[in-house]
Amino acid sequence: MLFTQMEACASSSRLTLTPLRQSPACRGCLLNVSRRTFATSPLKPKPIQGRSRRWIRRTGIVILIGGGVYAYDKQFNASALSRSLRTGWIGLVCTLDYKINFAPSKAHEIDNLHQRVADRLRWVIDTNQGLYLKLGQALGLQAALLPKPYREAFGHVFDKAPSVPYAEVQGVFRRDLDVDPEDIFVSFSHEPLASASIAQVHKAVLRTPQGEELVVAVKVQKPAIEKQMEWDLFSYRSLMWVCEKIFDMPMYFVAKYVSVQMKNETNFQHEAGNARRCAEFLSQTPELKDDVYVPRVFGESEGCRESQRIMVTEWIDGCRLNDQAALERMGLKARDVMDLVISTWGAMTFSWGFLHCDPHPGNILIRPHPKKKGKPQIVIIDHGLYIESTTEFREDYCNLWRSLFMLDIPTIERIARKWGIALDPNMFASAILLRPFQVKKKTKEELAQEPEKTAYEQQLELKSRFKTMLENEQLIPRELIFIARCQRMMQANNQLLGSPSNRINLTAKWASTGYTRSLNAPRTIARVGLSTWLSDRFRMIILRMTLGFSDLIFWLDRLRQYLLPKSKRKGWEDQLQAQFESIAKEEFGIELEDDVFLG
Structure with missing residues (x-):
């Protein structure tokens, strides 16, 4: 019809x-x-067509705005926002991966889980560069206590960082000092001689107001760091907070302290002050003042205007601490070098209370002593990262080191309670030394009675023990974070040179010396009283006698190693490492490797 x-x-x-x-x-x-x-009719073509057009229009607007924000962020904000979003996304993916797949039913897949997460973290560090390399180094220094994939992922972060072109260096000079490098220096190398995560170093010639021409090292901060720093540190703090909430582990309590230290490291005026202060402490330490040198920092009096992103210091020729071939060419003994390095950091930790926190081989140069034939002089560079400890903490830490060495368990437990750490002496000692260490050793019967655990159960127990140990994180001294880092790196430096020094003894000696003779607050009779002063001296004598016996064992072992075939020789640190690995396997189910510390 x-x-x-x-x-x-x-x-x-x-x-x-x-x-x-x-x-x-x-x-x-x-x-x-x-x-x-x-x-x-069930079809309504015109309304559907209208909705499609609106969807296309809105999508286009979103893409246009997103593209504009991305272009602005990349061109004018050093990709700071993009880096943070990238970090947030990777953090979310890793968190979900762990929450879903870290379970008893998937215990056989835990190694694959660690590998996936480690690969993602490595990717975000390699992609973001800058301060992320510093954060990656901090993770890398703890990686010996993490599963193997993390050790491999973070082992590369100690390598040389990429440099920026000379045009960007010019931009930093023009913005900070309103001049070009050539306006200040007689000559200035366009190519950097060294590049690190936040800065690079150029060689130049400076003419002083007195007409003297000096070869200098010019440290220039990479321009992107200034824009990226706050975003990067915010991302770091946010991730630590989220991880603490999700995994129920005390992690955020260190984030603010680490952020402040890293922010100070990007201020070169702060670094110049650290270098001058280190030189002043050295001049007051008779055992070190002629054998350790800090390059002179040039300021206004030498015609160099100071800046937070530019620093000019004296140029020093020397080899890296781990360059054994160069040491041999200069006729220097590895033992003399390491004894001096360990003693210097021992004085900083236990006597000065002012510690250089980056004793990487590249930051410790070695040259022949200008006055002592056949002896080394060490030159300390890169003074950006220092921590200052209180007198109370320094004295407690000195006492703790002496007690750990002499197995004085009551003192160890007293300091643990003071620092809000649950009374597990083995875990406490392990955290202080950053090594699984047995104060109270289990008997064979106790070990035999323990049931064999799966990888999942071992890692769950380790988490539980760390959580229990950190009973009150508000009382835990934040200085321990960087002090432990230095101890780990110093051990690795010694190991690189074939373990020529008895590192533990030298460190314990400085703990004893620093306790009784501090540059900041010496324990004089007037301060502590006659009874305490005599007790301190008596304990120091007992410790020195114990250390003398330990030195004898060390040199007898060196002699025994010398008599063995070269292929079977092991250094003192290597033997200690083997013992620690055995303890870690028995006590914690962790397989330790130290390659990550040998950068």
Whole structure:
């Protein structure tokens, strides 16, 4: 009927295309057809087409705005926002991966889980660069206590960082000092001689107001760091907070302290002050003042305007601490070098309370002593990261080191309670030394009674023990974070040179010396009283006698190693490492490797 009416209308209108000339009957027919069609048809093409257009338009606007924000962030904000979003995404993916797949039913897949997460973390560090390399180094220094994939992922972060072109260096000079490098220096190398995560070093010649020409090292901060720093540190703090909430582990309590230290490291005026202060402490330490050198920092009096992103220091020729071939060419003994390095950091930790926190081989240069033939002089560079400890903490830490060495368990437990750490002497000693260490050793019967655990159960127990140990994180001294880092790196430095020094004895000696003779607050009779002063001296004598016996064992072992075939010789640190690995395997189910510390 519908089609018949339409045909009739079409016939009566003689196929005209102008609807205004249609008869009233035809218009009525069309109206009826229209009403019936819209009443019975399930399709509404015009509204759907409208929604599609709106969706396309909104999508285009979002893409346009997103592209604009990305372009602005990349061009004017050093990709700071993009880096943070990248970090947040990787953090979310890793967190979900662990929450879903770290379960007893998937214990056989835990190694694959660690590998996936480690690969993602390595990717975000390599992609973001800058301060992320510093954060990666901090993770790398703890990686010996993490599963193997993390040790491999973070082992590369100690390598040389990429440099920026000379045009960007010019930009830093123009913005900070309103001059080009050539306006200040007689000559300035366009190519950097060294590049690190936040800065690079150029060699230049400076003419002083007195007309003297001096070869200097010019440290220039990479321009992106200034824009990225706050975003990067915010991302770091946010991730630590989220991880603490999700995994129920005390982690955020260190984030603020680490952020402040890293922020100070990017201020070169702060670094210049650290270098001058270190030189002053050295001048007051008779055992070190002639054998350790800090390069002179040039300021206004030498015609160098100071800046937070530019620092000029004396140029020093020397080899890296771990360059054994260069040491041999200079006729220097590895033992003399390491004894001096360990003693210097021992004085900083236990006597000064002012510690250089980056004793990487590249930051410790070695040269022949200018006055003592055949002896080394060490040159300390890169003074950006220092921590200052209170007198109370320094004395407690000295006492703790002496007690650990002499296995004075009551003193260890007293200091642990003071620092809000649960009384597990083995775990406490392990955290202080950053090594699984047994104060109370389990008997063979106790070990035999313990059931064999799966990888999942071992890691769950380790988490539980760390959580229990950190009973009150608000009381834990934040200085321990960086002090432990230095101890680990110093051990690795000694190991690199074949373990020529008895590191533990030298460190314990400085703990004893620092306790009784501090540059900041010496324990004089007037301060502590006669009884305490005599007790301190008596304990120092007992410790020195114990250390003398330990030294004898060390040299007897050196002699025994010398008599063995070269292929079977092991250094003192290597033997200690083997013992620690055995303890870690028995006590914690951890397989230790130290390659990550040998950068």
